[in-house]
Amino acid sequence: MFLSIRQDEIKRLLQKLYQSSHSGFANVELKFLFSELAFNIIMRMVAGKRYFGENEDSKEAKHFRKLIDEAFSLGVGLNLGDFLPLLRWIGYKGHEKNLARLSAKMDAFLQGLIEEHRHNKNGNTMIDHLLFLQESQLEYYTDTIIKGIMTVMLNVGTDTSAVTIEWALSALLNH
Numbered sequence: 001m002f003l004s005i006r007q008d009e010i011k012r013l014l015q016k017l018y019q020s021s022h023s024g025f026a027n028v029e030l031k032f033l034f035s036e037l038a039f040n041i042i043m044r045m046v047a048g049k050r051y052f053g054e055n056e057d058s059k060e061a062k063h064f065r066k067l068i069d070e071a072f073s074l075g076v077g078l079n080l081g082d083f084l085p086l087l088r089w090i091g092y093k094g095h096e097k098n099l100a101r102l103s104a105k106m107d108a109f110l111q112g113l114i115e116e117h118r119h120n121k122n123g124n125t126m127i128d129h130l131l132f133l134q135e136s137q138l139e140y141y142t143d144t145i146i147k148g149i150m151t152v153m154l155n156v157g158t159d160t161s162a163v164t165i166e167w168a169l170s171a172l173l174n175h
Contacts, residue, residue: 001124005044012053013037030169034162039068042157046150047113048125067109068154070102110147126153 013033020026036052043051043064051061079095080087117127130149134141 002041002045006041009037009041009044012040016054031162031166034165035158037165038158038161039154041161042153044125046126046153047117048123048127064109067102067106071106072159074099074102106151107147110150111143113150114143114146126150 013036016033017028020028039052040050043049049060050056051064074095080092114127114131117123117125118131121128121131127146127150130141130146134143134146
């Protein structure tokens with residue numbers, strides 16, 4: 001169903017690699033390019049939009065990239081409150097407050113995508129299919145559940161795919 005999206009994004013990646021090295025050898029950070037590839041594939045399947053790349057400088061794309069950067073920076077950081085509950089009670093470094101603020105911003109962003117697709121019912125994205133199912137089975141496909149599915153797709157489908165592609169390419173180059 002989404003084969004054309006994957007083909008188009010891989011074609012764009014190859015064009016970007018060609019442009020950066022067509023005049024000779026060039027250092028290219030593949031991890032970053034693979035992350036962009038994974039995010040664009042997932043977001044095009046989910047919402048029909050590209051948010052990463054050279055031509056993606058809309059306000060919405062910048063906002064999404066900022067949310068993702070903030071999520072990864074909060075996710076990879078060490079939170080001492082996880083090891084010493086007393087620090088969590090006193091709000092040490094405001095980690096939980098930052099997570100709550102990020103969660104509210106991400107929730108509002110995803111709700112905006114749902115509302116946009118709710119008004120434009122002619123798409124073929126995952127949101128459109130879930131909204132169609134919501135009409136017949138509201139208790140199983142609430143907006144909260146749809147946002148949860150979108151969040152899971154972004155969290156587990158992007159970094160894992162990018163790292164797997166990077167390691168597979170590394171193994172191919174080493175053997």
